Amino acid sequence: MNHPHPDLGLPSPLVKGGLRIVALGGLGEIGRNMTVFETKGKLLIVDCGVLFPEDTQPGIDLILPDFSYIRDRLDDVVGVFLTHGHEDHIGAVPYLLRERGDIAIYGSALTLALVTAKLKEHRISPLTREVREGGHEDVGPFELEFVAVNHSIPDALAVVINTDAGRVLATGDFKMDQLPLDGRITDLRTFARLGEEGVDLFMVDSTNADIPGFTPSEREIMPALNRVIGSTKRRVIVASFSSHVHRVQQVIDTALIHNRKVIFIGRSMVRNMKIAQDMGYLTVPPGIVMDAKDLDSFDDNVVLICTGSQGEPMAALSRMANGDHQIRVGEGDTVILASSLIPGNENSVFRVINELTRFGAKVVHKANAMVHVSGHAAAGELLYCYNIVKPRFVMPIHGEWRHMKANAELAIQSGVPRSNALIIENGVVVDLIDHEAQVVGSVPCGFVYVDGQSIGDITETSLKDRRILGEEGFISVIVVIDSQSGKIVAGPDIHARGFNEDMALFDDVKLKIEKALASAVAEGINGTHQLSQIVRKTVGGWVGGEHRRKPMIVPVVIEV
Amino acid sequence: MNHPHPDLGLPSPLVKGGLRIVALGGLGEIGRNMTVFETKGKLLIVDCGVLFPEDTQPGIDLILPDFSYIRDRLDDVVGVFLTHGHEDHIGAVPYLLRERGDIAIYGSALTLALVTAKLKEHRISPLTREVREGGHEDVGPFELEFVAVNHSIPDALAVVINTDAGRVLATGDFKMDQLPLDGRITDLRTFARLGEEGVDLFMVDSTNADIPGFTPSEREIMPALNRVIGSTKRRVIVASFSSHVHRVQQVIDTALIHNRKVIFIGRSMVRNMKIAQDMGYLTVPPGIVMDAKDLDSFDDNVVLICTGSQGEPMAALSRMANGDHQIRVGEGDTVILASSLIPGNENSVFRVINELTRFGAKVVHKANAMVHVSGHAAAGELLYCYNIVKPRFVMPIHGEWRHMKANAELAIQSGVPRSNALIIENGVVVDLIDHEAQVVGSVPCGFVYVDGQSIGDITETSLKDRRILGEEGFISVIVVIDSQSGKIVAGPDIHARGFNEDMALFDDVKLKIEKALASAVAEGINGTHQLSQIVRKTVGGWVGGEHRRKPMIVPVVIEV
CATH class of the missing domain: 3.60.15.10 (Ribonuclease Z/Hydroxyacylglutathione hydrolase-like)
Structure with a gap:
């Protein structure tokens, strides 16, 4: 920066x-x-x-x-x-x-x-x-x-x-x-x-x-909500931020017009709407809101209001898209993403839209209807x-x-x-x-x-390591040597993750490591740290040269 | 799916x-x-x-x-x-x-x-x-x-x-x-x-x-190009896909109107525009295109056409944004992203826009001007x-x-x-x-x-490993035991990356590992595979319970 x-x-x-x-x-x-x-x-x-x-x-x-x-x-x-x-x-x-x-x-x-x-x-x-x-x-x-x-x-x-x-x-x-x-x-x-x-x-x-x-008025989404909810044959599922009381109010008002019950889904949505209602920020006509556990008894005449509009993997909407939520989305249902699309979340959100569409649902979002204002x-x-x-x-x-x-x-x-x-x-x-x-x-x-549980312990170094590990994986090489002779007692033992699963790949580099260590010891080089660096260099040269890759290399030389 | x-x-x-x-x-x-x-x-x-x-x-x-x-x-x-x-x-x-x-x-x-x-x-x-x-x-x-x-x-x-x-x-x-x-x-x-x-x-x-x-005509971006290039005091830098011959044609035509020279930057841009020109798809008036190496001799009266409109880290535009390209972007320059924004690239592209803006450049893109059509x-x-x-x-x-x-x-x-x-x-x-x-x-x-160099060797398993490594890092635990007595000869030797850099953190789990292995050996459990599983379980329980984390655990038990 x-x-x-x-x-x-x-x-x-x-x-x-x-x-x-x-x-x-x-x-x-x-x-x-x-x-x-x-x-x-x-x-x-x-x-x-x-x-x-x-x-x-x-x-x-x-x-x-x-x-x-x-x-x-x-x-x-x-x-x-x-x-x-x-x-x-x-x-x-x-x-x-x-x-x-x-x-x-x-x-x-x-x-x-x-x-x-x-x-x-x-x-x-x-x-x-x-x-x-x-x-x-x-x-x-x-x-x-x-x-x-x-x-x-x-x-x-x-x-x-x-x-x-x-x-x-x-x-x-x-x-x-x-x-x-x-x-x-x-x-x-x-x-x-x-x-x-x-x-x-x-x-x-x-x-x-x-x-x-100018940012349009919150009210201006009402016509689209009304049109979409009015024309849906089966259930309507609206995903929104759980603090957007006025958005939820408009959904409730529209549900009422179309004689639909409303069900809040998701912990933060349920909690916040209870707070908003208790304090008078949200007006809920008696009898319109039902508990999620009573859903079976209602056919399709419902509007479900849930979290997960950003494609968060654990939120209700993503779980519906993956088919592992109690609510099974299908043909005739409409899902409304009444929300912004925060940069960086596009792939997750489009994945959710694709999966809901595959189940047969119609998905309405700000790119195809006026269902969100900033x-x-x-x-x-x-x-x-x-x-x-x-x-x-x-x-x-x-x-x-x-x-x-x-x-x-x-x-x-x-x-x-x-x-x-x-x-x-x-x-x-x-x-x-x-x-x-x-x-x-x-x-x-x-x-x-x-x-x-950690606050402030993760540093930029850890994040850099994660980025390398996430892109390239790692190769760990363990060699046990005799502290007297410097001869290899066990190993090279190679473990690799995220790199390649074919362990036979490593046969020729094992030989290179053995040779490199033997000639180092012959030259009088000793100490686990110095020998580790030789292992690192050998493996790094091999993987870069022959595979054009840069995984993290973790060499461990142990003396016994 | x-x-x-x-x-x-x-x-x-x-x-x-x-x-x-x-x-x-x-x-x-x-x-x-x-x-x-x-x-x-x-x-x-x-x-x-x-x-x-x-x-x-x-x-x-x-x-x-x-x-x-x-x-x-x-x-x-x-x-x-x-x-x-x-x-x-x-x-x-x-x-x-x-x-x-x-x-x-x-x-x-x-x-x-x-x-x-x-x-x-x-x-x-x-x-x-x-x-x-x-x-x-x-x-x-x-x-x-x-x-x-x-x-x-x-x-x-x-x-x-x-x-x-x-x-x-x-x-x-x-x-x-x-x-x-x-x-x-x-x-x-x-x-x-x-x-x-x-x-x-x-x-x-x-x-x-x-x-x-209806998708607008390619021609409809001409007024915005003309307005932006005409009103820029110093250099104009246009990022576009390197195969978009007609987009480049319009940039060249506009540069000509404003008496600016054009310079192609980026390997694929240079290559493709040469092909397009040689074959007659791109019309380049004589003398308007200059080589990048001659740039010093021109003041500001240029339009640079480059790659990197998606924020690709190695492309010319990202390197300019990072300040490590020969072309130093600054006050008075305008950068035009004459391109789509492919979902998933938003963070990279916005990072480039932010950095160019910090250098003082004005950045024009499809969200604030008609500089792209699909x-x-x-x-x-x-x-x-x-x-x-x-x-x-x-x-x-x-x-x-x-x-x-x-x-x-x-x-x-x-x-x-x-x-x-x-x-x-x-x-x-x-x-x-x-x-x-x-x-x-x-x-x-x-x-x-x-x-x-690998084609088809990376499997879903490797990718899953990378995702875990990239999110959580790994902890590798190496224990060398005596093949006769089962006693620990060296270790537990712990290496962690992307998890936490404080090695003192692992002191108490080392004791747990030693105890777990000792009691396993006492119970007659042997074999490196079985003992490794005990190490994995011990470390996994500790890291999940005390740190609420799930790094990859790589246990290695070696017999000598």
Whole structure:
């Protein structure tokens, strides 16, 4: 990776009355959003999410923000504010609370309910402080103000951070649906008022900044849902994210129109919809939702709402596609993928679509029907924001480089000076001093991998080994030699996996190894390490020369 | 995978005068197209391409059609007809000719030039027979007729196969650009004449069958190219497939308008454009194309045309993105990805876009400008074909299941009886007898993997091992025991890769292994195999229980 700030060193200590801002995740990537704000010796954290691995990070379960920067200063943390309840904003909270359990968590009612449910699975009871749009809260030296924003989950909030150094407005994830299902629009009147008063640094969601125009309203998928559900002869199966309450609401409403029962499938879907219903975010007419275990008694007059829209192998939809779920998909059924297609998941999702199609189901997805709209503001919406807020400085957040760059260009087009648009990466330190923002250094900030029970033990070296092993396999060669004579007592014993199953292949390299070791010993070379290197070189030369391959070679010479 | 024809066994021998059709690739996948036609004891092969691996086939270079079905009958092969020069239609020809070198290869002039160049790299001189649209050729008992079709490479042909059993029309890859750059449209007048005379089996490209409407004309990208190239301050870099002669033609024409020189970058781009120019498919005004080595002398007034539009790590564009290509991309440059985005390549392509953007380049791609159109007919075009040809039977080819299914539904909508639309997989045998097509069985037909020098040696077992190794790494445990006493002489010696680099982690499992082996020996268990299994079980239990991980475990017990 290229470093856009190659000369940055550690920053000087923060000047008195200044505000320091360091993103530990979410810049240059879509996920693990986490930003640390510091003033008067205290730290405020906004969001604490996870990132899902891509193909270059094989076997990894989750990626966390790197807490190193704050690890020695956990006692200075006055609170964590969560903008909304998505995994990429709340998923790392359990890992942070393992390090200090009594950090107060601030957020809207739904956000706190979702993070509390997640923490319960980790056996953690958090200290929560509910806040709401229009509200103010002093958190240590930070004066916070909360602003309603619209997103693909209810109850999302932007946050205003007022300090002596100046004012920051951070949007979190948002879009500007003008006719949202719950009537709760992104509060541009407050954005306007804040702009009038002056916003020094505007931290803005970049996810869709490179998409021209405007994200359609959530409501606009209703006609397609209605048409598809209305024309399906047998069952309808809708896959969606399990936190997309309004999407599910529309499916329920449509099911009702067509006199179909609704069944939630998948642990997180069942859990989240119960929370949403209990709290009043989801309206479920009596008698419409049935339990999955009662499914047999219903013929085809159902809509199943399930997880697995990204082709996740263990989720309900993938198991249906593989034919190993209790629900057998067949002729006359329609499957709706009411979801985005996250880059990297295409092969998995298309595999699911192919298999469902082979079973005879019709599969409807965003490429062939209007069954999904994004949760993020596109370029047109962002321009409205820049023109209303008229910030002095801009820092694009929540995006890969291409998204942040596109977002910065929008700010610049709207009048922000080019030098005031800060495109930076995780760990880069920005100080806001007397209403002026400036890059002042950077702190170490890496990837922290969760793999099974291990957190942070898997390093880039391990991942590089996995990539080699996964592409090429390995050849292990074991030779036992007599410690006195140097003669081979047992072996060469060759084990290979992922390389070639024909063990006869190795007969000629065994001879080469024996010869190489014999002449090394004759030359007076000894010691298991040096002899191992000879084995490695011999096998490496053979496999590269004769097979044009580069498997991992694991030579072991043991003296007895 | 689910098998839609689970009860098919081997077919009975072909009846006299019948035509047998077996696809060895290209059904249920995009790639390695190859179909075998048999009549009167002779075999005709149409296309012989490769498939590129996906993430579940790690480390694989190429996937070939499975030649097993024809391996014992190579002497009966009367010829190979290649519809056009793309890798997924010609890439496996070298591997077929290794098995019998003097099979005659039929194709259009450009197709033969491209396959000959490819074969030269494999040191094979093929026996070629040039054919052209409107031409006829008797190839053994097959009367062939060739029909011009339009595609994303010049000189593509559909083929009519006339036999005593009936007539087959196979489209190859095609679309119906009504204003192609070379004026060579898909010959619907001939399709119509064939339809009037009667087409028994219509084998139709399915790639875009699930896309509604019509594929735009290649010409329609010209305005975007013109706008982008015209507004770029410094260099323009265009990445495209190296066989897309008309795309390159438009880039050259646009470069000329803006007085820019053109430089071809990348081995296959240079080679193919030379072939295309020499043969008259590409028109290059004198003096416009410069050699890459002369680049220094030109400032910014250039258009570089290169490979790597899919983010292939070794291609020119990826190397520019990584900063290790002689061409340093920077501020003021524009990169145009004038190409499709093949599913599975998203992460690689977005990585390239992000890195180029970080260097300051503007990146234009099909998501933000009209710089690419597909080479395949969409649903609207396919309906024209079905209505003009009015075939008795239809067999969708060239597609995943979802594409073939969508294609079959179009045929059915246009009037083909549902029972006459054959959606089948590779290896399924269709007999055409007296103008009636019927599925009569299936033959074994697998994946043949090319990996380095090995062809067909890598099995599903190796791939499964690679997937485990790539996700979880391995732990190898070596114990040397005395063959008399069963006592441990050396070890347990533990080597782990891709699992965890902290070797101290293994201290407690070493003790467990020693104990387990000692008690096994005390119980009279001996033999290296049995003792190895005890080691495997001990390590497996420990790693699963304490680490929630499942690395590959390679236990080796050696007696001395």
